[in-house]
Amino acid sequence: MDPAFPHLFSPGRLRNLVLPNRLVMAPMESNMAAEDGTVSDAMLAYYAARAAGGVGMVIVEYACVDRPTGLGGAPQLGIDDDSLIASHRRLTAAIAAHGARSCLQLFHAGRQTLRRFTGGRAPIAPSPIACRVYREEPREITVPEIADLVRKFGDAAARAVAAGYDAVEIHGAHGYLIGGFLSGAANRRTDAYGGSLENRMRFPLAVVSAVRHGAGEAPVIVRLSAEEFVEGGTTLDEAERIAPRLVAAGADALHVSTGTAERMDRNVDPVSAPQGWRIPLASRIRAVAGVPVLTVGVIRQPDVAERAIADGSADFVALGRALLADPQWPDKARRGAVADIRPCTSCNWCVDQLLAHKRLGCAENPRAGRETEAPVLRSGAGRAAAVVGGGPGGMVAALLLQDAGFRVTLFEKADRLGLGLVASATPPGKDKFFWYRDYLVRRLADSGVELRLGAAATADDVLALRPALAVVATGAANRAFPLAGSASVPVGFAHDLLTGEAALGDGPVVIAGSGETGCECAEHVAESGRDVILVSRSPERRLARRAQYVYRRQLVARLESNPRIRIETGMEVAAVGDGRVVLRDQEGADHSHAAGQVLLALGRVPENGLAEALRAAGLPTHVIGDSREVGRIGDAVHDAYAAVRAVTRAEGGGRAEPVLGLAC
Structure with a gap:
């Protein structure tokens, strides 16, 4: 049967490697490796399930080339010692058994790590500038250490090929060591490895050359952030200059992403991120690179992926969280069963699991990351x-x-x-x-x-x-609150407005409660053209405190910049009536405001x-x-x-x- 999306399901080539289709599983941290850096049974089953779902290639998550200093988490895969090869060989065999190709991502954390992962040692980085997220002051890597790491990347590539991987990917994105060297925000060196873009490229280019040699005839992919979205960081204009140099050094393909740990909202995007927003960036890089380009990020529906290939924006589409939600995404797309694809909502449940140092999981797919656990049984027998x-x-x-x-x-x-x-x-x-x-x-x-x-x-x-x-x-x-409304200022619940069970009245709206529901309701009401007073009992402006970490950052920024939303802290609603609402501050003083409606967002029970x-x-x-x-x-x-x-x-x-x- 002809595939429903012919461009997406046409063969693709990386160097001398032919992939059966243009879909690739993006590398994602899983916290499923064994403590010694080997492939665990749980990890094996997790990747086998995605390979069985029909992707053309699986890019296995970050494998450290220099433990413990280069570790970005724990547990984490390693590829820095020959003793690890046999473990990886089990994984490559499992992926190949389902007809997919395999690729291993080579990684060094740089400054984006913690001492508890690096054996108590200070992280190393191009310059002693702490990441604002990790807050660990790194040690500036020395020139001899740079040369040693170049060799270790090359050796890691050779081990990956010996383990049966069909390709290797160098993680040069998201602010880790290689991306840190490229970034003017993280690299303030004054020697041959810092300053100008030419100098900042010196270490990454040496790594690509060493990996090219170590990989033999296997394709080498480089992942890079085309935009870091941090002041002084890598920009798209710079990435367009970097891309051809990476290719000249030995890269066979480029995997275009964005962001750093400091801009996680541009890396593991929140629900508000538009579908496929990075595709134009991949297209820009493809135009100057002269090699295949992988595009990634918030690609949830097959027609979006198909269009990216058909219009020449990219050569391959990498799916990350979409394959957590539904490992069968590729097979369903090939059959045209698009409505049967369990959709990823970018809720970032998976991210929160990892931030809590738990095994990777998915809000919608409880089996994700737990493929080895005993499943539901057919025991109902018609009862x-x-x-x-x-x-x-x-x-x-x-x-x-x-x-x-x-x-x-x-x-x-x-x-x-x-x-x-x-x-x-x-x-x-x-x-x-x-x-x-x-x-x-x-x-x-x-x-x-x-x-x-x-x-x-x-x-x-x-x-x-x-x-x-x-x-x-x-x-x-809805949690009850003893507040009587009036004919001129009715009192309702924010949750009921969002479900459509309550109507939005006329005039300004006062929302009592600055949790996630109250904040979201404020934005929703403001979008309708009404003025909003968002009232928080806390004296500090701690909005949407329990909202998902990545999403909260953008939500709060939007609230604080919205001219229709006024945020009042250290207040509570004391009375309503005659077209006004009285807010009482912590000193007992009253403040009267015109209002047409009060919405309570004080929690649910x-x-x-x-x-x-x-x-x-x-x-x-x-x-x-x-x-x-x-x-x-x-x-x-x-x-x-x-x-x-x-x-x-x-x-x-x-x-x-x-x-x-x-x-x-």
């Missing part, structure tokens, strides 16, 4: 199961139970599914969450799950099904009373998501998976067949 609540956790639980062989009824008190996802998707720049809601709704429509919308289920309603179990995913309720009634009736009942503890979408999805997995494994034992796919 009834009830799910109450149609948010992300409830929808996923219903799909998994149905896939496990249960006859599932899903109750939702609203007249539509996924109101929690609607609330997440409604604020400016967050429409990707609609993708996930729509995906789950489509999956339910194609499933055998019975939907009862507009049904606030009681314990009697659930028990009437005679179910084997129930899952309570009723979510959370779990709703789980139904679970108590069902348990009292003797029904095995599982409480998930916000009903258990108010959290993020990923918490609800992972709760659903854990509950269904536990149920089916307890019941199925060794008799039931595993569920091969993941319906959610």
Whole structure:
């Protein structure tokens, strides 16, 4: 059958290596290596699953060429000793078994690391300038050490080829050692390795030459940040001058990214980042490089990837977080089953896992990074199961139970599914969450799950099904606050406005509460053309404190620069009426402001009373998501998976067949 996207699924060439298609798995830190730097069983299964999904090549995550000084995390792959080759050989064989090519990324952290990773030693960098994120003052690398590292990169390339990798990639992006040498913000040396761009290129070019020699006939890819987005850092104009020099030194392809640790929002983009925004940068580099170019970053839909290849912007498309959400993305795209692709929303659950030094995971795909764990089993045998609540956790639980062989009824008190996802998707720049809601709704429509919308289920309603179990995913309720509204200034809830359950009134809006919901609601209201007063009880301007780290940076910057939003700290709403709102400061002084509406964003509390009634009736009942503890979408999805997995494994034992796919 002809592929649905012919350019994307045409063969591609890197030097003398032919890839079966133009899709590449981007290198992503996983925290799944063994402590000694070898490939663990979990890592092997993780990469094998992505290779089986149909990518043309897998770029295996950063492997350190000089442990421990060059480590950027722990645990992390190593490729600095011959003893590691056998471990990598297992991985290359697993990738090849699924028809994909393999590539290993060679890495040195430079200044972007911590002493606890480097054995207590100071990080090394081109200059003794601390990264504002890591805050570890590095030691300036000496000229003899530079020569030694050049050799180590070359030796690492030779080991990678000996381990069976079809290609190697040099990590020269994102502010690590090689990118640090290229960057005028990080490299302030006064010798032959600093100052002019020509001098700043000297070490990176020597590394490329050494890797070219060590790799033999295997292709050499260099990843670089075409823009660092930091003052004094690498710019696109400079990258256009750097690219041909990298090629002349031996690079067979360039992998175009952006950002540094200080601009993580330009590296692992938040939900607000436009799809495919780096593609024009790759096109600029391709025009001057004369070799194939890989483009990467927020490429979520096959038509975007197809267009990048078809119009000549890039030769290959690298998918990162998209393959965490759905390892089968390439195969589904090839078959034209685009609606079946579980969409990555750029929620950065995966990033938060890594920042917490946990194993890589995905909010939407609970199996990501846990491919070796025992799966859900088909133990339902046609028995009834009830799910109450149609948010992300409830929808996923219903799909998994149905896939496990249960006859599932899903109750939702609203007249539509996924109101929690609607609330997440409604604020400016967050429409990707609609993708996930729509995906789950489509999956339910194609499933055998019975939907009862507009049904606030009681314990009697659930028990009437005679179910084997129930899952309570009723979510959370708005936290009550003793504030009476008036005819001229009604009081409502910010969450209800975002879900569409409440309407936006006329005139200025006062929002009480500066958490993530309050901040997002303020931006949403301001976008409608109304003035907003965002009220925080905290005396400090600590907005959206629990928001995802990368997303929060951009959200706060937008709030503080929005002329329609006024931020009042150390205040609380004391009274409303006669078209005005009274704010009281911490000294007890009152401040009156014109207002047409007050929206409360003071938190939400779990709703789980139904679970108590069902348990009292003797029904095995599982409480998930916000009903258990108010959290993020990923918490609800992972709760659903854990509950269904536990149920089916307890019941199925060794008799039931595993569920091969993941319906959610």
